[in-house]
Every structure is written in structure tokens, then in C-alpha cells.
Amino acid sequence: MILADLLSIILRLAELAFAAIVAGLNGDYLSSVQDADSWQLGRQIYTEVVAGVCIFFAIVWLFPFSGSFIHWPADFIISVAWFIAFGLLVDWLDGNCGDVFDWDGISFRGTASCSQWKATIAFAFLSAICWLASAILGIYWVRRHTAPVDSGYYRRRRWYRSRV
Template sequence: MALDRIVNIVLRAAELVFATIVAGVTGQHLHQFRHASDWSQGRFIYTEVVAALSMFFALIWLVPFSWSFVHWPVDIILSLCWWAAFGLLVNLLGNSCGYIFDWNNVHPISGDQCGKFKADIAFIFLSALLWLVSALLGIFWVHSHERRARVDAAHRQHHRRWYRRNRV
């Protein structure tokens, strides 16, 4: 089945791109607000760490081998970390820039501070979704291959030749 490997490569590439965008925009926030309170900087530092870990794992697992599917527990953990970063930054934003899903001024590079902040939150949300989808694909792949291996083993045992001796 080559389709699952192609989907896996596309997901890993998108995870790498989104984590890189989040790392860049969040790094810009950290640089601009380096004199802010420790709590708001902690949120950005946490987001940077999650983005760095995501870039590392997405880059390693971008190699299209079947073993890249068995890492679905790490995908779930990274998805949960992204969801936590999303919640922390949405909580920080509050109502200061308007409704969180109002995308009128969203732009990660050029735009006002609210637009950059909302772009950062949007890419965090998308990254969390991609890691979750990647985990679900890994769970599906592992369980389907385990089921197929059990069926093949039962089939081989059932159709043993009459002239072969038992290997006990």
C-alpha cells in the first residue's frame, strides 16, 4: 500500500513546515517582548520547545520507511503538546485582539501584532491537527499490519503440507 506512505510523507512535510513557521513567529514574539512578564514568556518558550521537538521528529520521520508508522504514541504526545500550546496562547490573547477566529488581519510576516499573533495560533492549531492525524494513521497502519500478520500465520499453519514433519 503506497498510499499510506505518500500520505505519511505529506503529513510529515506539512508538520515540519508548520513547526518551522511557528518557531519563527514565536521567536519574533520572544525577541520583541523580551522584557515581558515571566509567565507570558514561559508560554512562548514552551511553544518554541514544542516547535523544536516537532521539527526534529518530523525531519527524522520524513524518511519513507515503514518503521515511521510505529511512532504513533509520540505523535499523540506531540499533538497534546501542541493543543496545550494552543490553549496557552489563546488564553494569553483573550479579547485584546478581537475574536480568536476572526482572520481579517492574519499574516505571519507583514501585519500588525494581533495579526501575527493570530497567525501563530492558527499554525499551532493546524500543527496539532496534523500530529493527531498522523497518530491516527499510525494506529490504523499498525493494527492493520498486525491483523494481516495473524491471518497469514493462521493461514500458513492451516495449510501445512501433509508430508512435512512437525517442527517440535
């Protein structure tokens, strides 16, 4: 199962990197609009909180122990939270910068608001996919390493009885 451990580490590193990118890009936007009403920034605040929680859990669960695979329900819930953040950001963009996945005209020079938002949306989606893959890997690992319980087959032998 070294392959599962290696894949888990790769997924956790990707989750950490994607969450850090989203937190950085989104945090830059939040710091530029400090005087705005918090109700208007609810989507961005939610995305920033999800990114912060994901950074914490990706660091904690990065170490390759077999116990890290049993967290698949939390991985699935975090994946759903990322998909919600993705949907909220896509709805907030509302076609103001063209189609969400239209990457023509993206540049590093000039105003980067559209480029920044499209990158934030893309990395939020990639993070959701990585957390979902981590949950699927956890389900696979748990199913593979749990023995089926059958009342007739697995009986505990008393320690004082002879083997004869």
C-alpha cells in the same frame, strides 16, 4: 500501502512547515521582548520548545520507512502538546485582538502584532491536527500489519519433523 506512505510524507512535510512557521513567528516575538520576565513569557517559551521538538521529529520521521508508522504514540503526545500550546496562546490573547478566529482587518502592513498572534495560533492548531492525523494513520497501519495471535492456529512446527 503506497498511499499510506505518501500520506505520511505529506503529513510530515505539513508538520515541519507548520512548526517552522510557529517557531519563526513566536521567536520574533520572544526576541522583541528580551528584557521581560521569563515567567510572563512561559506560554511563548513552551510553544517555542514544542515547535523545536516537532521540527526535529518531523525531519527524523520524514523518511518513508515502515518503522515510521510505529511512532504513533509519540505523534499523539506531540498532538496533545500542540493542543495545549494552542489553548495557552488563545488564553493569553484573551480577546485583545478581537475573536481568535475573526480574520477581518488582518493585513501585512503596519503593526503586525494581532496578525502575527492570530497566525501563530492558527498554525499551532493546524500542526496539532496534522500530528493527530499522523497518529491515526500510524494506528491504522499498525493494526493492518499485525497478525492476530491465536494459540491454536499459529503453532511453530519443529524443523526435524517430516511434513508427511
